[in-house]
Amino acid sequence: MSIRRRGIAIAAAAATSLALVSVPAHAAIVDNVYEDSVANPSVSLNAIGSYESGVFDASAAEIVAFHADSQRILTVNAQSGQIDVLDASDPTQLSLIGSVSGGEGTTINSVAVREDGLAVATVEPANKTDDGELIFFDAAEATPGIVLGRVGVGALPDAVTIDDEGTYALVANEGEPAEDYSYDPEGSVSVVELNDDLSASTREQVRTADFQAFNAEGALPEGVHIFGQVGDSTTVAQNLEPEYITVSGDKAYVSLQENNAIAVIDIATASVDKIWPLGYVDRTEVPFDPSDRDGSINITNKFPFKSIRQPDSIGSYEVGGQTYIVTANEGDARDWDGYSEEARLKDLNGVKEPALCEDFQGMTAEEIEFFQSDAGAGRQNISLAFGYNEEKDCYEEVYNYGARSFSIFTADGTLVYDSGSDFEEITAKTIPDFFNSNHSESNFEGRSDDKGPEPEGLTLGVIGDRTYAFVGFERIGGIIVYDITDPANAEYVTYANNRDFAISMEDFEDDPVATAENLPKAGDLGPEGLAFVAAKDSPNQKNLVIVGNEVSGTTTVWQVDDLLDDQDDDSNEGSAQSSGSSNLSSGSSFGSSK
Numbered sequence: 001m002s003i004r005r006r007g008i009a010i011a012a013a014a015a016t017s018l019a020l021v022s023v024p025a026h027a028a029i030v031d032n033v034y035e036d037s038v039a040n041p042s043v044s045l046n047a048i049g050s051y052e053s054g055v056f057d058a059s060a061a062e063i064v065a066f067h068a069d070s071q072r073i074l075t076v077n078a079q080s081g082q083i084d085v086l087d088a089s090d091p092t093q094l095s096l097i098g099s100v101s102g103g104e105g106t107t108i109n110s111v112a113v114r115e116d117g118l119a120v121a122t123v124e125p126a127n128k129t130d131d132g133e134l135i136f137f138d139a140a141e142a143t144p145g146i147v148l149g150r151v152g153v154g155a156l157p158d159a160v161t162i163d164d165e166g167t168y169a170l171v172a173n174e175g176e177p178a179e180d181y182s183y184d185p186e187g188s189v190s191v192v193e194l195n196d197d198l199s200a201s202t203r204e205q206v207r208t209a210d211f212q213a214f215n216a217e218g219a220l221p222e223g224v225h226i227f228g229q230v231g232d233s234t235t236v237a238q239n240l241e242p243e244y245i246t247v248s249g250d251k252a253y254v255s256l257q258e259n260n261a262i263a264v265i266d267i268a269t270a271s272v273d274k275i276w277p278l279g280y281v282d283r284t285e286v287p288f289d290p291s292d293r294d295g296s297i298n299i300t301n302k303f304p305f306k307s308i309r310q311p312d313s314i315g316s317y318e319v320g321g322q323t324y325i326v327t328a329n330e331g332d333a334r335d336w337d338g339y340s341e342e343a344r345l346k347d348l349n350g351v352k353e354p355a356l357c358e359d360f361q362g363m364t365a366e367e368i369e370f371f372q373s374d375a376g377a378g379r380q381n382i383s384l385a386f387g388y389n390e391e392k393d394c395y396e397e398v399y400n401y402g403a404r405s406f407s408i409f410t411a412d413g414t415l416v417y418d419s420g421s422d423f424e425e426i427t428a429k430t431i432p433d434f435f436n437s438n439h440s441e442s443n444f445e446g447r448s449d450d451k452g453p454e455p456e457g458l459t460l461g462v463i464g465d466r467t468y469a470f471v472g473f474e475r476i477g478g479i480i481v482y483d484i485t486d487p488a489n490a491e492y493v494t495y496a497n498n499r500d501f502a503i504s505m506e507d508f509e510d511d512p513v514a515t516a517e518n519l520p521k522a523g524d525l526g527p528e529g530l531a532f533v534a535a536k537d538s539p540n541q542k543n544l545v546i547v548g549n550e551v552s553g554t555t556t557v558w559q560v561d562d563l564l565d566d567q568d569d570d571s572n573e574g575s576a577q578s579s580g581s582s583n584l585s586s587g588s589s590f591g592s593s594k
Contacts, residue, residue: 027520028052028554030500034478036430037494043463045479045496045545046559047524051086051094053553055079056505056519057440060553063529064546067113068537070140072097074111074119075548075555076529083111083121083137084555085144088546089539091557098144100137110159113139114166118198122157122171123150129183132157134171134192136200149200151192154208155185161245162194163252168267169194169201170252172242181229181338184238186210189245189254189263191270207270211237211263214275223277224261225308227385228339240275248316248323248411255314257332262314262325262413276413278327281307281403286420288404289428289436290377292448297428297435299421303377304361306387307331309403313458313530317467317484323411324487328458328471331402331451333383341385345371346378348395353384357394379449402451406458406471408487416488423453426495427476434501437476439526439551442504447475460484461532463543463562468493470545472527479527479545479558498556499523505551519552526551 028050037044051073053060059078066073066088073086073094082099102108102123113119117140123133132155136148154173162169169192177184193205214220214236226239243257252265256275264273283290287301311327318324333342347353349372360368372378380400387397404424408417428435436453438446447454457472469482469490478497484490503522508514526549533544543560 028498028523028552028556030498030521030523032500034431034497034499035495036426038492040563041494042466042483042562042564043468043481043493044561044563045481045494046561047496047498048557048559049090049092049094050524050554050556051075051096052520053077053079053084053555054516054519055553056509056515057551058553059550061528061548061555062550063110064531064548064555065111065113065119066531066533066537066546067117067119067139068115068533070117071539072139073546073555074113074139076108076111076121078107078109078550079553081106081108083108083119085139086555088557091539091544091559094555094557100135100144100147102133102135109157112160112162112169114162114194116166116198118166118194120160120162120169120192120194122153122160124156124158128156128176129178129185131155131185132173134160134169134190134201138198148198151201151203151206153190153192153206154188157190158242159244161247161252163247163267164249167194168192170245170247170265170267172245172254174241174243175238176241177229177234177238177336177338179337181233181336184229184234186212186235186237187240187242187256189242189252189265189270189272191265191267209265209270209272211240211272213272214240221275221277223279224256224275225259225385227341228334244311244313246314246316246325248318251323251411253314253316253325253411255311255327257310257312257330258334260308260310262409264411278309278311278407278409278413279415280399281309281405281418283307286418288421288452289424289445289448290380291375292436292445293374293379294376294445297432297445299424299428303371304363304398305377305380305382306397306399307403308383308399308401309407310401311407312456315458315460315469317460319467319485319487324416325409325411326458326460326469326484327407327409328455329403329405329407330454330456330474331400333381333401334385341383342381343384344378345380345382345398346373348372348382348398354388354394356398357389357392357396360394360396381450402454404452404455406455406469406482408484408490417484417490419482419490419492422492423455423473423480426480426492427453427473427478430495431476431497431501434476437501439475439477441506442501451475457527457530457547459530459532459545461534461543461545461560463560464564468560470530470532472530472547474526474528477524477527479530479547481560496558497524499525522552524549524552524554524556
């Protein structure tokens with residue numbers, strides 16, 4: 001979903017008061033990083049440097065991209081409506097060089113940069129249902145700030161990436177509806193031809209891949225979620241909402257998060273080849289912790305939910321000439337003033353909403369009663385759009401948001417791997433006192449009722465002869481690493497979380513001075529955008545992962561060390577795979593959740 005900024009007033013005050021506070025160097029790197037690894041891990045993660053915006057819970061550091069020649073990090077600062085340009089020549093001492101603005105009253109959602117320094121960023125206007133723009137600038141400019149030009153794209157441009165050849169910029173135009181559903185623009189993908197030099201593209205170089213062909217009856221594959229105002233005032237094309245893009249060869253793969261699907265775009269023709277659904281996770285087979293009120297960690301498979309994957313960020317890589325798509329299964333609900341699908345399971349009681357069917361999933365009345373209790377799973381956020389039997393006027397299935405996992409699919413949509421309950425199992429072991437904590441508040445099980453650790457950010461990279469996926473947990477925080485060299489047999493490697501849970505930032509939200517004093521001590525809150533930097537492009541000749549943390553407003557650099565004994569120095573250099581945020585010539589984006 002596009003950016004929500006509930007903490008702007010507090011953040012602005014906190015930023016102003018920072019001048020009164022003495023902030024120690026590297027304050028955003030906490031003393032005791034939470035860590036977990038398998039025996040004999042192949043890589044390790046170490047936080048080595050961080051830039052602090054001083055802005056709390058206002059999306060001051062979201063999407064990141066890296067330009068190798070100038071050794072600069074581009075960080076989307078949605079709070080200021082700018083891209084902050086950071087000097088990363090010493091990754092342990094990041095510093096702000098300057099900023100590039102999208103214009104007064106606008107929001108920057110995403111940024112990508114080409115090898116020669118041509119950078120592109122998406123600009124959302126004050127009215128999000130209006131068409132947005134793509135701006136161009138030189139990432140290596142001595143004093144950043146000059147916009148080379150701009151071109152129009154679709155409504156709510158939420159993500160941008162650049163193809164492997166640097167020929168095209170591709171923009172995911174999410175096309176969210178107005179809050180009251182008075183207008184719902186179509187979702188689309190803009191294919192923008194880039195010039196060979198450092199100059200802006202023109203209107204004639206922009207083509208649009210739209211979804212109007214799927215308005216025809218029967219054109220949309222079964223399992224792609226179309227609901228809400230469809231059949232009343234909204235078409236299928238308006239209901240499809242592109243979120244994030246990854247490129248492999250001549251195809252772009254676009255996550256349609258709310259629709260639980262992937263769209264495949266032919267870049268040369270700027271057209272949609274196909275859409276495939278992502279399916280569900282059966283919670284009677286794959287356990288999860290559904291309750292924030294049972295007083296304990298209870299990762300169980302006794303409750304009959306179906307979890308909707310709904311990925312935010314995605315990536316792609318090749319093995320044996322075959323393309324694979326990697327998805328971070330965050331989950332997201334449609335929740336607008338004019339239409340909301342979201343409810344608590346306990347609300348399916350025949351009063352607020354239609355009840356569960358009497359014979360629901362073969363459960364007894366007593367089992368159903370416990371299922372809908374707070375200690376059971378009654379506070380679980382579920383969708384009203386699915387599982388309802390109109391003839392019986394009751395719900396015979398319940399669907400919740402996000403798989404709390406990452407998945408790997410073939411390019412035609414065949415699932416080959418899902419991490420299942422790993423994320424909750426690993427964080428429960430590593431940080432048991434703050435299991436499923438929220439990001440702005442340190443708590444126990446604060447998010448068990450709603451998407452758990454919430455995997456959102458994703459980047460891929462090659463180190464030696466192995467390919468790794470780096471996934472960020474938006475809520476509890478931290479980066480988890482999997483070896484995905486063999487797509488069907490991906491393996492967990494390590495997890496690290498640069499966060500001090502003793503600092504609960506919501507305790508200070510009414511006190512700007514206390515916010516400013518404590519924010520640097522809290523570490524990284526709400527990792528959003530990730531970018532892999534190969535050692536050959538890195539300022540310290542080490543593989544790096546750069547993370548934008550939207551709640552703490554920090555941009556943090558993690559060093560990724562290769563621990564395999566049989567790797568020589570040359571093979572240790574690493575390289576970026578072709579994924580939205582790990583392709584270093586692009587640096588893609590995704591919108592933050594509600």
